Amino acid sequence: EAGVAQSPRYKIIEKRQSVAFWCNPISGHATLYWYQQILGQGPKLLIQFQNNGVVDDSQLPKDRFSAERLKGVDSTLKIQPAKLEDSAVYLCASSYGGVNYEQYFGPGTRLTVT
Amino acid sequence: GENVEQHPSTLSVQEGDSAVIKCTYSDSASNYFPWYKQELGKGPQLIIDIRSNVGEKKDQRIAVTLNKTAKHFSLHITETQPEDSAVYFCAANNFNKFYFGSGTKLNVKP
Numbered sequence: 001e002a003g004v005a006q007s008p009r010y011k012i013i014e015k016r017q018s019v020a021f022w023c024n025p026i027s028g029h030a031t032l033y034w035y036q037q038i039l040g041q042g043p044k045l046l047i048q049f050q051n052n053g054v055v056d057d058s059q060l061p062k063d064r065f066s067a068e069r070l071k072g073v074d075s076t077l078k079i080q081p082a083k084l085e086d087s088a089v090y091l092c093a094s095s096y097g098g099v100n101y102e103q104y105f106g107p108g109t110r111l112t113v114t
Numbered sequence: 115g116e117n118v119e120q121h122p123s124t125l126s127v128q129e130g131d132s133a134v135i136k137c138t139y140s141d142s143a144s145n146y147f148p149w150y151k152q153e154l155g156k157g158p159q160l161i162i163d164i165r166s167n168v169g170e171k172k173d174q175r176i177a178v179t180l181n182k183t184a185k186h187f188s189l190h191i192t193e194t195q196p197e198d199s200a201v202y203f204c205a206a207n208n209f210n211k212f213y214f215g216s217g218t219k220l221n222v223k224p
């Protein structure tokens with residue numbers, strides 16, 4: 001079974017530029033999560049989708065971050081404009097949802113904002 | 115919301131020794147507790163998990179214990195090997211939302 005795919009793996013941009021990350025979850029997984037992981041810390045949830053609907057985006061900085069999951073499969077996370085403090089690893093994870101809580105992570109995208 | 119605390123932040127053991135990492139949580143409604151291993155440059159990997167109706171679960175050299183009354187759970191790794199060196203995260207699931215601890219960097223010295 002293929003795992004969670006993410007691209008790109010690395011991205012370096014200047015502040016005020018925009019960037020987009022892509023995630024393809026495990027086939028059949030209805031729930032998709034985007035996390036931000038700052039160096040030395042645990043993952044922090046940005047947004048959670050159930051199929052193509054948003055379940056929780058309470059910690060998403062909506063003035064600069066946006067995410068979508070069209071057709072309930074792939075998802076993109078966008079930052080516009082980027083700030084220095086957005087430098088982090090952005091992790092995508094997926095699970096079947098419901099009472100099947102097991103969550104599987106992709107390799108992440110390391111973003112550096114200069 | 116839920117608050118998960120994890121200790122210690124770093125742990126160094128000799129190969130073959132045991133390692134224990136502890137986490138506490140604040141919300142008694144949390145019902146699922148996974149542990150993840152994260153190697154450098156990789157995403158977290160689920161290594162073991164436990165649900166709130168179980169007190170202990172074991173898988174070869176790793177085990178997890180849960181004390182619902184005290185709201186704490188622990189990861190036990192026996193016969194540690196150098197390849198166990200990584201950062202370990204605990205998490206608590208509360209209404210299908212995950213809250214993570216701050217991580218423990220485990221170093222297994224050969």
